Structure formats: structure tokens, C-alpha cells
Amino acid sequence: MDIFAFVLLLLSSSLLLFFFVLSDAADGIAKSESLTEGMTLVSRDGSFALGFFSPGNSGNRYLGIWYNNIPGRTVVWVANRLNPINDSSGMLMVNSSGSLVLLSQNTTVAWSANSTKKAWNPIVQLLDSGNLVLREEKEENPEKYLWQSFDYPSDTWLPGMKLGWDLKIGLERRLSAWKSPDDPSPGELSWGVELHNRPEIVLKKGTKKFLRTGPWNGLGFSGVPGLDDNQVYTYDFVINSDEVYLIFHLIKKSVISRAVLNENTSSYERCIWVEADKKWTTYISSPKDKCDTYNLCGPYGNCIIGKLPICQCVEGFKHKSPDTWNPDEWSKGCVRITQLSCEDKDKIGFAKFVGLKMPDTTYSWVNGSMNLNECRVRCLNNCSCTAYANSDIKNGGSGCAMWFGDLIDIRQAAASGQYPSMQDIYIRMPASEQVNQKEEKDKHKTKLIVIVVVSIAVVFGVLLILYCISKRSNFRDQTRAKVLGWSMRFNIIHGIARGLLYLHEDSRLRIIHRDLKASNVLLDNKMIPKISDFGMARSVGGDQTEGNTRRVVGTYGYMAPEYAINGIFSVKSDVFSFGISLLEIISGKKNRGWSHPDHNLNLVEHAWKLWKEGRPLELIDTCLEDSGIQSKIKRCLHISFLCLQHHDDRPNMSSVVMLLHSEAPLPEPKEVGFFVGKKSPSLSKNQPSSVNEITITVLEAR
Structure with a gap:
């Protein structure tokens, strides 16, 4: 090869490398550059891309941002929603005045992002958050951004994006759904912060309220489940x-999550990308149920899921139309049984209602420094005051909120505690009726x-008789176990978990069962599980989560190590005992008295060995092997190991219930406690204990 050919080859290689670097790494354009059809900007970490696209079956062209590494092009922002380009002539650029503009046919402005600030040396950059910004080159x-797409959201809410108001310039950041998969122009559905004395998030259809979260009360929105405790994101x-404004941040950066409005289903959906399945999974959806419908039950109507009618x-109060009380009449609401008079304050009191979604009304008043007693006096002295409550419920409650006018859009907290941010409200009542209500309650x-x-x-006596006759437990009868497919079994798991959640967090007294096992879970004729045998249960104070005793009672094989020792x-x-029960339901085997014939390990030790060796499905009950849902069974097995970790590493039952019903990534379990099937040598031989078939209860002073 002569020197000329060598130099030519070197120059060609350099040019190819130069163009490759330009096309692969560009995350922005400067004032003298532009973005046209066939070109994309890619954020530095590769998460998002900006370019031209056509939605669904449409031939129109739009400038948008989408997830770069997710197949199927999930679009999160659209610039020219109201003005599509009907050919391939679109061009994005910064014009001579420093404004970001999208041109069609080189001259027609299809969209622009004007800034109120003068730009001297502006650049456009796509950030790793998915935010497209116009800024000075060194700023x-x-x-101090000149403009950003996060201030003008489409139908998608991303981590780090503010949803709400900039009061200094009167800017509202509000989501609006696409009209259809083929048309990204704004539909009827919108989601944003409504400004009044007690700001809240409102989902609207056109100009009408469709769903509201209830006002912010210091801990959360009083009518929204799922925000208070989840493993995916935090919010402020x-x-x-x-x-x-409301903003959320992901707990784990590896998780991909977004919220989106769906015009077709009239819903707000929180989605998570599941890489293993290559699809988006809905984590939370609103409306959740019929009671989320705005003002379904009318004035002083209380929507309660599980009641008939709801x-x-x-x-x-009594139904305004008692003779025709049906779904078409619900919106007429209720009226007082006894009318109030403002003339005699001694005949007026307040009834306390526990766990309500804070109502809507024509007018409300808030004072952050007034205590609850002062709030009561102020409401009592104002005849038009309908109800009062704390405006902030964190740290025991503070501040005053008062309502004037009829109370609407009320719903009752579910017994399962799905709405932990709901609070107490005091509604104006005749004093005599308030006393009668108290007597009736007593x-x-x-x-x-x-x-x-x-x-x-009676139940204890019947169970004791049945034990003496048959010495059976729920899961000992293998013929019965064969009948239970995974869907029945999962309902049992879920029922036990919800029962423990109620005992731990939702009952008036916190109750620790201390002897949870399969034989203490009864199934009714509909296979609905009921936790029984509270002979060893201990109640603790509302803020107390543990205690200790010198006399250990319970069932070896189910005791947590710290309790047994x-x-x-x-x-x-x-939670530990629940983990054992979960393992038994999955495997169809009892932990107590079972050992593997090859290595003499108990059920937990054998399960852990299979898990560490990457063979967890070998543990599954043989009658479930062809169920086709091994991934869900494996997830439950994973959750059982999380429950069997050492004390500080175990989740609480609210987290367990959430994990059972989501597809969010699970943390790797740490080494489990292997005490579960063996008696500790440190325990006295005189201490009472029990085997799986019966529980021996020792009474002790409380």
C-alpha cells in the first residue's frame, strides 16, 4: 500500500468515527443547529429520546419524547399536540430571538416555547429525567432554565415533575389525557391541583369533578389509598x-415508573415497567371503586363499600327520598332527623365520625395555629358552621379546619385500613341526639x-372436641389439599395476611397473636379463612409494637427465634409465623415433623437450600405443577423468605399485603432464621410448648 492510499484510508476512518460520535451521543442542539426528520436527541444516560413520530394508525407527525430503551415507543410528552404536521418537513430549532420553535415547510410555526427571559447563548438539551430544557449554555x-417541558406536561407524570401551581407567574402544571391512541390532542380527562383553602388533587371530565383525593392533612390525601406506604416511590x-405542587421520586433508580391518564377507561394509572415480561403493569388505578365517584351519595351521604346500598x-340523618332510595336517587342525599336551632347553644353538640374522607362543601376555613378545642368553640359560635376537624393530623393533630354548608363526597374508611390518611371529623348535631347515640353505642x-x-x-369447645375425635389440621388431609388449586390457595394466603394486618394496625388495640399456624386458621364453606384461637394473643398500646415475657408459649416450628430464645x-x-404458613400452603407440607429423606433438613431449611441453588419450583406442591402461574407462586415463595428473615429485616404486614398484589421488584432475602423447627437448648424443660395439632395456653397477668 502506497502512502497516498494509507492517508486516504486514515482520513476515511476518522470521518466515519467523527460522524458516529455525533449521531450516537447528541443530547442537545445549539442555536445554529436543528433537529429534523430521521434525527433524535438521546439523554446522556440513554433513558429518553426526542424525535418525530406518528401515533397509532395516524399519518400525522408529532415532536415527542419517549423511553429510549423500552420497546413499543411509550411516548411521555408531545410538543405540537394541537397542531400536527402532515408531512416530513418538521424542524426543531432555536430562532434568532432565542425561542424554541417547531417549523413546518421551513416557515410555518407548528409549535413554539417562548421564554420571558432574554437568551444570549441558548441550547436545547434532553435531560436524563425526560425533561426537555432551554437554557443558557453555561447555566x-x-x-434558571429559560423553558422546560416539565412545566407543560401532556398525559404522563414522570419522577421529579411538579404537578401543581407556580403562584408567582400563575402557571398550572396539569395532566390531560390523549383523545385516543391515534390522537395526542387533549381529551376530556385532566388531573391536577385544585386551589382553595385546603388544596387537593382533582380528576375532571371536562369542567366537572370526576374524582377528588380529599384535602392534604399533613400525612397524605385523606381519600387516596396506596400513597402512604409503598416500596416504589416517595412523594411530597x-x-x-x-x-x-405534588412531586414524586423513585426509591430505586433501577425501577421505571410513570403515571398516565387513560381517556378510554376514564382513569389515572400508576404503571411500572416489568423487564422480565417486557410490558407495563398497573400498580395503582383511580377510580378504585364506585365510592371514588365524586358526590355519588349527595349531601351527608356516606359511601361505604360492602354495604347495601353503598x-x-x-x-x-335520614334519606331525603326514603321511598325511592335507589341509585338514581342517591345524589339527592340525606337530611337531618332533627333540625338545629341557633338560638340555644346548650342544645347543640358535635358527633365524632372516625375515619372519613374529608368532605367537600361550598366553603371551608383553615387556621394552622388554632388547637382542636378552640376550633370547636369557634364552630359552635358560628351557626353556619357545619363541621370541624384538625387541619393537620401528623404528630397527634394540630390546626383547625371548618366547613360551612352541606357536606358532600364523603366515604367511610374500610376496615382493612386501605385509607390510613383518613381522619376524624366532628359534625354539628343536636346535643340530645348525640347522647342517645352514645347510649346506643354503649x-x-x-x-x-x-x-x-x-x-x-363455643368455638374453642367445638375445636377441642374435633381435635380429640380426628386430630386433624386444615392442610394435613392430602385429599383436601389436592382440591385446592392455586387461586383458592392464594385467597387463603391473602385472607390470612389481611387478618393479621387488621390485628396489627387497624383494630382499636394492637393485637399480637403469638400462635399463628395452619391449624389456627379456619375455612368456612366458601373457603374464606378466619384466624382463630386468641388464647395466647397479647394486646399492646397503639404506639407499642413489641413486648417480652418470661414464659414462652406457642408452637415450635412456627415461633420466631427472638421469641423462642x-x-x-x-x-x-x-410475620415470621405467617412466613412459615405461606411456605406450607405453597409446598403442601407441614414444617413441623417433616424432614427431607436425603439430608434430614426441615421444610424451611430445605426450601432455603433450593432457593439458593436456583431450584425453588421443586418445592411447589405437585398438584400445582401444571397451573401455568409458577411466576406468581415463586413470588409468594420469595415473600415467605422475606418474612423469615431476622427481626429487623422482616417487612410489616401492610408491606406484605401490598407485595402480594403488585409486581414490583422484591429485595433479595437475607439469611433466614433456622430455629423454626428445633427446640432451643437454652429453654427450660419446664416451659410449656405445643406441637402443631394443639396449643397449650398458660394464663399470665397482663
Whole structure:
């Protein structure tokens, strides 16, 4: 090869490398550059891309941002939603005045992003967050961006994007759904912050409210489930003189999650990308149920899922149309049984309603410094005041909120505790009726206690007789186990988990069962599980999560190590027992008394060995092998190992319930406690214990 050919080859290689670097690494354009059809900007970490696309079956061209590494082009932002380009002449550029413009046919402005600030040396850049920004070349402070797409969202809410108001310039950041998969122009559905004395998030259809979260109360929105405790993201609601907005951040950067409005289903959906399945999975969806429909039950109507009808009147009120009370009449609401008079304040009181979504009304008033007693007096002295409550419920409650006018859009907290941010509200009532209600509640409470005590005694006697006759447990009968497919079994798992969640977090007293096992879970004729045998249960204070005892009672094979060895019991020891029960349901084997014929390991040790060796499906009950849902069974097995970790590493039951119903990534379990099937040498031989078939209860002073 002569020197001329060598130089030519070197120059060609350099030019190819130069063009490759330009096309592969560009995340922005400068004032003298442009973006045209066939070109894309890619954020530095490769997460997002900006370019031209045609949605669905449409031939129109739009400038948009989408996930770069997710197949199927999931678009998160569209520039020219209202003005599509009908050919391939689109060009994005920064014009001579420093404004970002999208041109069609080189001259027609299809879209522009004007800035109120003068730009001297502007550049356009696509950030790793998915935010397209116009900024001065050397200015990287987000507060000084000339313009950003996060201020003008489409149908998608991304991590780090503010949803709400910039009060200084009157800018509202609000989601609006696509009209259809073929048309990204704004549809009827929108989602944003509504400004009034108690800001809240409102989903609208056109100009009408379709769903509201309830106002912010310091811990959360009083009518929204799932925000208070989840493993995917954290969020903040900011209220000050300059801004009112909601923002969320992902807990793990490896998780891809977004919220999107769906015009077809009239819903707000929180989605997570599942890489293994190559698809988006809905994590949370609103409306969740019928009671989320705005003002379904009318004034003073209380929407309660599980009741028939679901629209009930709050205490002290009656149906406005009792003879025709049907879904078409619900919106007429309820009226007072006894009318109030403002003349005699001694005849007026307030009834406390526990766990309500904070109602909507014609007018409300908020004072952040007033305590609840002062709030009561102020409401009592104002005849038009309908109800009052704390405006902030964190740290025991503070501040005053008052309502004037009819109360609407009320819903009752579910017994399962799905709405932990719901709070107490005090509604104006006749004092005499308030006393009558208290007397009725006391009578009902006494009657309930008697019924419960008698029922427990009868059930315990029947169970003892059945034990003596057959010495059976729920999962010992293999013929019965064969009948239980995975869907029945999962319902049992879910029922046990929800039962423990109620005992730990939702009942008036926190209850620790201390002897959870298969034989203490009863199934009714519909195969609905009921936790039984509370002879060893201990109740603790509302803020107390553990205790200790010198006398360890319970069932070896199900006891948490810290309880069996040191007598320390807690909600986490119940979680451990749940993990054992979950393992038994999946495998169809009992932990107590079972050992592998080859290596003499108990059920937990054998399961852990298979897990570490990458063979977890070998543990599954043979009657479930052809169920076709091994991935879901494997997830439950994964959750059982998380429950069997050492005390501090175990999840609480609220997290367990959430994990059972989501497809969010699970953390790797740490080494499990292997005490579960063996008696500790440190325990006294005189201490009471039990095997799986029966529980021996020792009474001790509380």
C-alpha cells in the first residue's frame, strides 16, 4: 500500500468515527443547529429520546419524547399536540430571538416555547429525567432554565415533575389525557391541583369533578389509598406562598415508573415497567371503586363499600327520598332527623365520625395555629358552621379546619385500613341526639362483648372436641389439599395476611397473636379463612409494637427465634409465623415433623437450600405443577423468605399485603432464621410448648 492510499484510508476512518460520535451521543442542539426528520436527541444516560413520530394508525407527525430503551415507543410528552404536521418537513430549532420553535415547510410555526427571559447563548438539551430544557449554555441551575417541558406536561407524570401551581407567574402544571391512541390532542380527562383553602388533587371530565383525593392533612390525601406506604416511590406535597405542587421520586433508580391518564377507561394509572415480561403493569388505578365517584351519595351521604346500598346516611340523618332510595336517587342525599336551632347553644353538640374522607362543601376555613378545642368553640359560635376537624393530623393533630354548608363526597374508611390518611371529623348535631347515640353505642358494645365471649367459648369447645375425635389440621388431609388449586390457595394466603394486618394496625388495640399456624386458621364453606384461637394473643398500646415475657408459649416450628430464645414477641414475630404458613400452603407440607429423606433438613431449611441453588419450583406442591402461574407462586415463595428473615429485616404486614398484589421488584432475602423447627437448648424443660395439632395456653397477668 502506497502512502497516498494509507492517508486516504486514515482520513476515511476518522470521518466515519467523527460522524458516529455525533449521531450516537447528541443530547442537545445549539442555536445554529436543528433537529429534523430521521434525527433524535438521546439523554446522556440513554433513558429518553426526542424525535418525530406518528401515533397509532395516524399519518400525522408529532415532536415527542419517549423511553429510549423500552420497546413499543411509550411516548411521555408531545410538543405540537394541537397542531400536527402532515408531512416530513418538521424542524426543531432555536430562532434568532432565542425561542424554541417547531417549523413546518421551513416557515410555518407548528409549535413554539417562548421564554420571558432574554437568551444570549441558548441550547436545547434532553435531560436524563425526560425533561426537555432551554437554557443558557453555561447555566445548569434548574431554577434558571429559560423553558422546560416539565412545566407543560401532556398525559404522563414522570419522577421529579411538579404537578401543581407556580403562584408567582400563575402557571398550572396539569395532566390531560390523549383523545385516543391515534390522537395526542387533549381529551376530556385532566388531573391536577385544585386551589382553595385546603388544596387537593382533582380528576375532571371536562369542567366537572370526576374524582377528588380529599384535602392534604399533613400525612397524605385523606381519600387516596396506596400513597402512604409503598416500596416504589416517595412523594411530597409542597404548599407555600410561591408554589403548591405534588412531586414524586423513585426509591430505586433501577425501577421505571410513570403515571398516565387513560381517556378510554376514564382513569389515572400508576404503571411500572416489568423487564422480565417486557410490558407495563398497573400498580395503582383511580377510580378504585364506585365510592371514588365524586358526590355519588349527595349531601351527608356516606359511601361505604360492602354495604347495601353503598350510599348510607351519616348518623343523625335520614334519606331525603326514603321511598325511592335507589341509585338514581342517591345524589339527592340525606337530611337531618332533627333540625338545629341557633338560638340555644346548650342544645347543640358535635358527633365524632372516625375515619372519613374529608368532605367537600361550598366553603371551608383553615387556621394552622388554632388547637382542636378552640376550633370547636369557634364552630359552635358560628351557626353556619357545619363541621370541624384538625387541619393537620401528623404528630397527634394540630390546626383547625371548618366547613360551612352541606357536606358532600364523603366515604367511610374500610376496615382493612386501605385509607390510613383518613381522619376524624366532628359534625354539628343536636346535643340530645348525640347522647342517645352514645347510649346506643354503649349498649351495642356491651352486647357485642357478650356475643364475642360466648362465641369464642363455643368455638374453642367445638375445636377441642374435633381435635380429640380426628386430630386433624386444615392442610394435613392430602385429599383436601389436592382440591385446592392455586387461586383458592392464594385467597387463603391473602385472607390470612389481611387478618393479621387488621390485628396489627387497624383494630382499636394492637393485637399480637403469638400462635399463628395452619391449624389456627379456619375455612368456612366458601373457603374464606378466619384466624382463630386468641388464647395466647397479647394486646399492646397503639404506639407499642413489641413486648417480652418470661414464659414462652406457642408452637415450635412456627415461633420466631427472638421469641423462642429470649421471650421477645412483636408484630414481626407474627410475620415470621405467617412466613412459615405461606411456605406450607405453597409446598403442601407441614414444617413441623417433616424432614427431607436425603439430608434430614426441615421444610424451611430445605426450601432455603433450593432457593439458593436456583431450584425453588421443586418445592411447589405437585398438584400445582401444571397451573401455568409458577411466576406468581415463586413470588409468594420469595415473600415467605422475606418474612423469615431476622427481626429487623422482616417487612410489616401492610408491606406484605401490598407485595402480594403488585409486581414490583422484591429485595433479595437475607439469611433466614433456622430455629423454626428445633427446640432451643437454652429453654427450660419446664416451659410449656405445643406441637402443631394443639396449643397449650398458660394464663399470665397482663
